[in-house]
Amino acid sequence: MKRWVIVTHTHPDADAALAAWIAARYLVPSDEQDRIFYAFVPAGQGFPGENDPDTTVIAVDTGGGAFDHHDEQRARDETISASSLTYQAALSAGNSVQHLKPLVDVVVAGDHGRAPEWSRLLGVHALISVLRNRHHDYDEQALRAMFEVFDLFNQSLVMHASLEREFQRCVVPVSNRVAFIQGGSSAVTRYALEQGYALILFETNLQRRADGCASVAVGIQRAEGAPMDCRDVVRALRALALDSEGGAPPGALEEIDGWYCHPSGFFAGRGTSKSRANPSPLDGAVRNWLLQTLVRLVDAQLRPTVAAGRSAGF
Ligand SMILES: [Mn+2]
Incomplete structure (x- = not known):
C-alpha cells in the first residue's frame, strides 16, 4: 500500500507547519489524504526511511531538499522559506492557490524575524505560538491543531478572493x-x-x-x-x-x-x-x-x- 510521509522538524514553527499543510492539502492527491503520515526529525535531518519504494516522502523546512531553505545558497534569501517553496510547487502543479499568498507572505516574513505586530498579537503567529506551547511535547498534535488554523484561514482567504473578484467586476469608481x-x-x-x-x-x-x-x-x-x-x-x-x-x-x-x-x-x-x-x-x-x-x-x-x-x- 502506497503511503505519503510529510516530514518536518520537531517542535514545528509557523513556517514548518504551513509548509506541511500546503504539502498535505495540495501536493498529495485529495483521494490519498488518509494515507498521509507525519514524521518529526531534529532540524536539518532527513527521513531515515527515504528509500522505501512504497513511500513518497515530502520533507519541509528540514532535510536539505526542494522544500528546505537552510542551505548555503538560500539561507540568506529573506524572500523565501519552506512555505513559499511549497506554495510555488503547489502553483506549478496547477493548483489554484493564489488566494493563499497573503498567508504565505506573512509566514515568510515571520521566518526571517519580521512578523508584523498584528500577526504576533492577533494573527497567525499568535495562534501558532499558543498551539506550540499547548502541545509542546506532542508534535503531531501541535501540527494537527495548526492545520485546523490553516483550514480556517484558507476558507477566509477564499471568501476574500471571491469578494475581490466581485469588486473588480461590479464596482465602478x-x-x-x-x-x-x-x-x-x-x-x-x-x-x-x-x-x-x-x-x-x-x-x-x-x-x-x-x-x-x-x-x-x-x-x-x-x-x-x-x-x-x-x-x-x-x-x-x-x-x-x-x-x-x-x-x-x-x-x-x-x-x-x-x-x-x-x-x-x-x-x-x-x-x-x-x-x-x-x-x-x-x-x-x-x-x-x-x-x-x-x-x-x-x-x-x-x-x-x-x-x-x-x-x-x-
Ligand atoms: Mn523555515
Whole structure:
C-alpha cells in the first residue's frame, strides 16, 4: 500500500507547519489524504526511511531538499522559506492557490524575524505560538491543531478572493469617494466601503425576494463612521429634484420618493427585503444624475471648510 510521509522538524514553527499543510492539502492527491503520515526529525535531518519504494516522502523546512531553505545558497534569501517553496510547487502543479499568498507572505516574513505586530498579537503567529506551547511535547498534535488554523484561514482567504473578484467586476469608481455598484452582493458593497469609498450607489439585478416579490434593489449606503446621514442626502437630492434649476431628469423625484430611509442613517433605498418591492431597473438618465449629484454632495460634506458654510440640511 502506497503511503505519503510529510516530514518536518520537531517542535514545528509557523513556517514548518504551513509548509506541511500546503504539502498535505495540495501536493498529495485529495483521494490519498488518509494515507498521509507525519514524521518529526531534529532540524536539518532527513527521513531515515527515504528509500522505501512504497513511500513518497515530502520533507519541509528540514532535510536539505526542494522544500528546505537552510542551505548555503538560500539561507540568506529573506524572500523565501519552506512555505513559499511549497506554495510555488503547489502553483506549478496547477493548483489554484493564489488566494493563499497573503498567508504565505506573512509566514515568510515571520521566518526571517519580521512578523508584523498584528500577526504576533492577533494573527497567525499568535495562534501558532499558543498551539506550540499547548502541545509542546506532542508534535503531531501541535501540527494537527495548526492545520485546523490553516483550514480556517484558507476558507477566509477564499471568501476574500471571491469578494475581490466581485469588486473588480461590479464596482465602478465615480470619484475617489463615490462608487456605483451594479449587480453586486451586499457583501461587495460592504467590502467597497471598507476600501475607502464614503458612499455607494447600488443597483442589483432583478431577483426574487423571500416574500416572493420580484425586485431590483436600488439605493445608497455610506461608510461606517462617515460623517453623513443618508436621510440628509435623500433630503438634499429631493430638494434638487424639485428645483427646476437642479437639472434632474424626468423620473428622478419618483425614484427618490420610492426610497426607504433607515433610521440610523446608514442606508436609503428600495427593493431590499425590508422595503417595497419594485422590479424596475434604475433609469439611465436618473442614474447619471444621481451619481453626479452624489459626488458633489459628498465632496461638500467631507471637505470641512466648504461644508461648514453650506451644510444647511445636509
Ligand atoms: Mn523555515
